[in-house]
Amino acid sequence: xxxxxxxxxxxxxxxxxxxxxxxxxxxxxxxxxxxxxxxxxxxxxxxxxxxxxxxxxxxxxxxxxxxxxxxxxxxxxxxxxxxxxxxxxxxxxxxxxxxxxxxxxxxxxxxxxxxxxxxxxxxxxxxxxxxxxxxxxxxxxxxxxxxxxxxxxxxxxxxxxxxxxxxxxxxxxxxxxxxxxxxxxxxxxxxxxxxxxxxxxxxxxxxxxxxxxxxxxxx
Amino acid sequence: xxxxxxxxxxxxxxxxxxxxxxxxxxxxxxxxxxxxxxxxxxxxxxxxxxxxxxxxxxxxxxxxxxxxxxxxxxxxxxxxxxxxxxxxxxxxxxxxxxxxxxxxxxxxxxxxxxxxxxxxxxxxxxxxxxxxxxxxxxxxxxxxxxxxxxxxxxxxxxxxxxxxxxxxxxxxxxxxxxxxxxxxxxxxxxxxxxxxxxxxxxxxxxxxxxxxxxxxxxx
DNA sequence: AAAACCACTACATAACCATGCAGTAGTCGT
DNA sequence: ACGACTACTGCATGGTTATGTAGTGGTTTT
Numbered sequence: 001x002x003x004x005x006x007x008x009x010x011x012x013x014x015x016x017x018x019x020x021x022x023x024x025x026x027x028x029x030x031x032x033x034x035x036x037x038x039x040x041x042x043x044x045x046x047x048x049x050x051x052x053x054x055x056x057x058x059x060x061x062x063x064x065x066x067x068x069x070x071x072x073x074x075x076x077x078x079x080x081x082x083x084x085x086x087x088x089x090x091x092x093x094x095x096x097x098x099x100x101x102x103x104x105x106x107x108x109x110x111x112x113x114x115x116x117x118x119x120x121x122x123x124x125x126x127x128x129x130x131x132x133x134x135x136x137x138x139x140x141x142x143x144x145x146x147x148x149x150x151x152x153x154x155x156x157x158x159x160x161x162x163x164x165x166x167x168x169x170x171x172x173x174x175x176x177x178x179x180x181x182x183x184x185x186x187x188x189x190x191x192x193x194x195x196x197x198x199x200x201x202x203x204x205x206x207x208x209x210x211x212x213x214x215x216x217x218x219x
Numbered sequence: 220x221x222x223x224x225x226x227x228x229x230x231x232x233x234x235x236x237x238x239x240x241x242x243x244x245x246x247x248x249x250x251x252x253x254x255x256x257x258x259x260x261x262x263x264x265x266x267x268x269x270x271x272x273x274x275x276x277x278x279x280x281x282x283x284x285x286x287x288x289x290x291x292x293x294x295x296x297x298x299x300x301x302x303x304x305x306x307x308x309x310x311x312x313x314x315x316x317x318x319x320x321x322x323x324x325x326x327x328x329x330x331x332x333x334x335x336x337x338x339x340x341x342x343x344x345x346x347x348x349x350x351x352x353x354x355x356x357x358x359x360x361x362x363x364x365x366x367x368x369x370x371x372x373x374x375x376x377x378x379x380x381x382x383x384x385x386x387x388x389x390x391x392x393x394x395x396x397x398x399x400x401x402x403x404x405x406x407x408x409x410x411x412x413x414x415x416x417x418x419x420x421x422x423x424x425x426x427x428x429x430x431x432x433x434x435x436x437x438x
Numbered sequence: 439a440a441a442a443c444c445a446c447t448a449c450a451t452a453a454c455c456a457t458g459c460a461g462t463a464g465t466c467g468t
Numbered sequence: 469a470c471g472a473c474t475a476c477t478g479c480a481t482g483g484t485t486a487t488g489t490a491g492t493g494g495t496t497t498t
Contacts, residue, residue: 093438100362101435128352129359136348139358142438143319158475169423171454185476191457201484202422202455204388210429210436216320217429217436219312219361377445390484404446410487420454421485442497448490455484462477468470 007034008125011050013059013071014087015040019110023058026114033121040064042071051075054082056121061088061095069098076103083124087112096135097142106130145213153196155214162189167206167215226253227344230269232278232290233306234259238329242277245333252340259283261290270298275340280307280314288317295322302343306336315354316361325349364432372415374433381408386425386434 010033014020020038027033037050041064045051057075061068072084085106086099099107106124108117109132120130131139155163158179165175172190176183194200197208209215229252233239239257246252256269260283264270276294280287291303304325305318318326325343327336328351339349350358374382377398384394391409395402413419416427428434 097362097435097438100359101432103363105356105359123352126352127356129350129355130352131348131355131359133342133345133347133349136350136355137324137346140319140324140348140350143316144322156474166422167426169418169420169426171420173454181475182477184478187456188476190455194456199388200456201388201390203385203425206422206425207386207388207437211438213320216316218426219316219430375444392484400445401447403448406486407446409485413486419486440498442495444495445493447492450488451486452488453484453486456482458480458482460478463475465472465474467472 007032008056008121009034009036009054010121011036011045011054011057012038013040013042013045013057013063013068014038015060015063022114023117026118030118033118042066042068042074045071046074051079051082056124057082057084058087058117058121059084061086061090061099069095069102072099072102072104085120085124085130087117091132091134091138093138096138100139107135108132109135143213143216146211155193155196159189159193159196160214162186163193163205163209164215166190166202167209168218226251227275227340228253228255228273229340230255230264230273230276231257232259232261232264232276232282232287233257234279234282241333242336245337249337252337261285261287261293264290265293270294270301273301275343276301276303277306277336277340278303280305280309280318288314288321291318291321291323304339304343304349306331310351310354310357312357315357319358326354327351328354362432362435365430374412374415378408378412378415379433381405382412382424382428383434385409385421386428387437 010027012020012023012035014023017040020040024035024038027035036054037045037048039045043065051057059068059071068086068088075082075084083105084103085108086104087108087110088095089110091109096107106120106129108120108130112132123130161179162175165178172183172186176186193205197205199205199208210217229246231239231242231254233242236259239259243254243257246254255273256264256267258264262284270276278287278290282290287305287307294301294303302324303322304327305323306327306329307314308329310328315326325339325348327339327349331351342349380398381394384397391402391405395405412424416424418424418427429436
């Protein structure tokens with residue numbers, strides 16, 4: 001989305017009225033921001049055309065009635081072009097990743113200053129993904145291998161190759177062909193993988209491999 | 220890592236000498252930053268104790284000899300406490316995610332201003348993950364479902380439930396027990412999942428489910 | 439009423455996977 | 469030379485999965 005020549009239109013969904021009006025006052029003092037509407041619940045906002053006329057929705061997670069994450073899903077479905085930035089006290093994995101997976105383009109903790117929130121909104125409109133630093137670290141860390149004590153034994157290069165191909169859904173026969181070994185050779189490696197990951201099936205191995213970030217989900 | 224009372228010690232690894240000395244000059248003018256060493260390759264840096272004595276390594280990806288990502292892996296292994304921030308021209312998925320998965324705490328594009336680089340280093344030390352906005356968006360988007368035209372048909376709630384349990388490695392019998400249906404009932408859903416995802420095995424379904432972000436890797 | 443859709447249930451059969459067990463050849467360390 | 473280790477190869481067997489086919493009951497649409 002290119003920077004609009006007109007102000008950035010914002011809808012606020014926040015049940016705490018001090019915070020809500022605090023944001024309204026802050027944005028009113030910023031020339032390139034324009035508050036279309038401010039609501040204390042998703043239901044309230046959905047009963048108006050505010051979101052439809054907005055570039056950004058700034059919303060909380062814990063709201064009366066429909067939760068912020070459910071509201072986010074609804075917004076993504078109805079108005080896929082609207083950028084949604086969550087601003088919430090929740091910094092736990094569940095809330096963070098639920099919101100991101102549901103389509104949030106940004107995630108701020110409520111300790112963010114008004115200036116930071118303004119910057120975040122501009123950032124979101126400019127194609128970025130504003131996050132409170134510790135949230136960003138949490139997101140990045142989710143791609144990285146878990147601490148070393150969780151990996152009882154490391155897979156060999158070959159085992160890693162085999163696991164990656166298993167995770168692509170390839171049969172033993174196909175893996176054997178691709179690696180120029182026999183089907184029983186593939187079995188040999190798979191046994192070792194299962195021993196090392198302490199699992200008993202292909203899907204369990206894939207799950208554990210993903211969990212330990214030994215393999216990555218397809219992109 | 221808490222904010223150190225002494226300056227942030229930085230090692231620079233960048234083969235372009237104008238950029239390298241540009242950063243050195245910039246950081247020299249910032250009281251809370253201290254450059255321990257500046258190198259044009261990983262090999263050079265590893266032959267010294269600079270990294271060992273650093274809080275942050277700021278490095279490029281395209282380097283003579285050992286690549287930045289391989290160097291990053293080496294640093295993560297030898298000095299797990301050192302925060303590594305990549306600064307590079309590469310904005311493609313491969314480079315971005317390779318570096319992040321390999322352990323980078325931040326990823327900047329080379330268009331970042333000196334002030335932005337300084338802020339990024341402080342951010343990294345403060346526990347954040349500095350990223351050029353478009354990189355952050357790319358990272359966030361990687362958690363989100365692909366565009367709608369890639370999903371030929373949506374899974375029903377039940378199918379989604381079944382797929383998630385399959386991905387945990389659960390057998391048909393276990394899934395049946397947990398969902399209070401027969402094993403053949405599970406099979407019924409799995410058939411539909413395979414049809415919709417156009418796959419022919421459990422692992423292929425998992426792979427496609429992860430690829431389309433219908434299911435998420437375990438965290 | 440009939441058709442379409444959804445969520446099951448069931449049986450049969452072939453294919454694939456998981457595991458037990460044994461062996462070979464090459465490399466490395468004692 | 470011998471033992472330990474690694475990376476295979478092989479056979480046997482039982483378990484699980486994938487697919488073909490058919491049916492039931494409930495709900496919604498035509």
